[in-house]
Amino acid sequence: MLLRLARERATGALIRDQGTLYLADGRIVHAESPAAPGLDILLIRGGTLPPEGWWDAVAQAGARNAVGRHLVDSGHLAEGALQMCHLGALFDAAYFVLGPTSGPTRFRYGVAHWLGRVQQVDAGAVDRESRRRRALLDGVWPGAGLDTAPVVPRPPAPGRPVGERLRAVLRLADGVRTPSAIAWELGRPAFHTLIEVRRLAAAGLVETETAGTQEGPGAVPPWATDVGKELGTDLYADPDVALLRRLRDALEAAL
Numbered sequence: 001m002l003l004r005l006a007r008e009r010a011t012g013a014l015i016r017d018q019g020t021l022y023l024a025d026g027r028i029v030h031a032e033s034p035a036a037p038g039l040d041i042l043l044i045r046g047g048t049l050p051p052e053g054w055w056d057a058v059a060q061a062g063a064r065n066a067v068g069r070h071l072v073d074s075g076h077l078a079e080g081a082l083q084m085c086h087l088g089a090l091f092d093a094a095y096f097v098l099g100p101t102s103g104p105t106r107f108r109y110g111v112a113h114w115l116g117r118v119q120q121v122d123a124g125a126v127d128r129e130s131r132r133r134r135a136l137l138d139g140v141w142p143g144a145g146l147d148t149a150p151v152v153p154r155p156p157a158p159g160r161p162v163g164e165r166l167r168a169v170l171r172l173a174d175g176v177r178t179p180s181a182i183a184w185e186l187g188r189p190a191f192h193t194l195i196e197v198r199r200l201a202a203a204g205l206v207e208t209e210t211a212g213t214q215e216g217p218g219a220v221p222p223w224a225t226d227v228g229k230e231l232g233t234d235l236y237a238d239p240d241v242a243l244l245r246r247l248r249d250a251l252e253a254a255l
Contacts (some may be wrong), residue, residue, distance in 0.1 A: 001105055002098070006123035013111040017103035018096040022113045027120040030086075030113045031093035035180040036190040039089045039115070045187020048085065049076055058114070068118040086118040091129055092189040098130040133191055141198035149208040150175050151182075151197060156205055166205075169196050173206050
């Protein structure tokens, strides 16, 4: 349906169980999902924008569907910073919106989001990126149950240190929070947190509370054999750099 709407150059909201994609002239201009922290959370928790700056923009420009434009024109954000963060939030939410679902998919023509048109991304590119991310997760640790279930920590083996970024995730793995809830609490993209949780699971450092009664998802990937090395900051360097490059390329293509 998404690709058909893109061919029709449709404008409106594609609504699914896990969120909504907003289209303008067949291109995706925004995405929202309850599983992914929104643009406001990423900007505010990341220290890019004070809370009062966000809410001022919503109050001043929300009714005109121009919150993004107001953030830039009022001096709260540089346009490039807004575009980069918005692109990351769009791909993050779209991953969940386009995931497998048993519920209905419907489209409401003419609906616009109050953020306005910050970026316009090709629908095919968003679909391909979502599929790439799903394959990437399965390559890290083929246990999709970890993505939606509350996770609990397991004690690390002696002499195998855990990097600070992962320790932040482990501190919130309390048997109540899911990976998405951890992402909201930390103000990080949800997909990044899914990657982190699956890598922790591959290293034997987290599990779901029911994991002990279930058959394991398979052999530990080869990279997980050296936990001390892989759980340092180097664990995030390559994926983060790759993501930034992909965001840069998509941003340049949209300009």
